[in-house]
Amino acid sequence: MIKFKNKIKPRVVCKYSRENRDSILGVGVGINITNEVDDRKNYIDKLIDSVNLLKKENTKTILLDNIYEFKYSEVVDIEKKTNLKVPYGRWIKVKLLPNVLMRICEYNDIDLYERNILIIGDDSEDTSEVIDSLADKVNYLSLVCEDCNFGMKMKGKILFNYGLSIETVKTVKDLKKYKVIINLNNNIDINPYRINKNTMIFDLSNSRKVSRNLNDKRKDVGSIEDFILVNKSNVNSDTEEFEMDKEVTSNIYDNLNDKVDLKHFAKIMVNKKMYTIEEMSKLFLNNKNNMSKFHVKC
Structure with a gap:
């Protein structure tokens, strides 16, 4: 699991685990792309590139904190190009x-x-x-x-x-x-x-x-x-x-x-x-x- 944050440079910012357990469930990823791109397509491309750079072999899903800021076509594109599932709930x-x-x-x-x-x-x-x-x-x-x-x-x-x-x-x-x-x-x-x-x-x-x-x-x-x-x-x-x-x-x-x-x-x-x-x-x-x-x- 990758939990996406868009406030800081592309890197792992934290690890998530269940209380009283040592195994890691997933990581939080920060990607500051707001001021680095001049259009929406470049924004999505930058996000995809960053996720592909940081994901592990056993990564299965990506959680978008701000999923309602994305168009459906953009989420589909993220899923397709990262080979990760985006839960909709x-x-x-x-x-x-x-x-x-x-x-x-x-x-x-x-x-x-x-x-x-x-x-x-x-x-x-x-x-x-x-x-x-x-x-x-x-x-x-x-x-x-x-x-x-x-x-x-x-x-x-x-x-x-x-x-x-x-x-x-x-x-x-x-x-x-x-x-x-x-x-x-x-x-x-x-x-x-x-x-x-x-x-x-x-x-x-x-x-x-x-x-x-x-x-x-x-x-x-x-x-x-x-x-x-x-x-x-x-x-x-x-x-x-x-x-x-x-x-x-x-x-x-x-x-x-x-x-x-x-x-x-x-x-x-x-x-x-x-x-x-x-x-x-x-x-x-x-x-x-x-x-x-x-x-x-x-």
């Missing part, structure tokens, strides 16, 4: 999604059962798991799928297991009728101006294309692009300056844990900023219950 977001969604609904007095839910899938096991996890909690669910066979299979499975008839389509024209949109597709394009203001959006895709588009064009709509978790791992750095954060993004949590503990959920990320459910609700959902509460003495 999507499976963690999939596991947490039902719990976080229900907590948001509970805080905002929203009846999820009466809401129209749209899942934009990628015909993967993750898509199947998301549908399975929500099928007993909703009454209206539509699935955008690339493969008609996948859609028919899911339609039959959900009807048999939950008695819920889901709608399967290849494209969606009317986005305004959906109050919850969950995206897992890396390549989907959504017209940001056809989404209602108070829509809950979860972008679980690795590319975060939907989130980026919304963040650029609809500041009034909050697209949740990650979940922040409490770091309860016993992984320590031999240098205090580079200790693991107490709260981490899903891609970092992914590399520190084999399974996800729902109790570790702490915050959500919208447009690279971290919010509690309460904070996000007041900013983007505009529910009456979320208005600031003042005690007025007459």
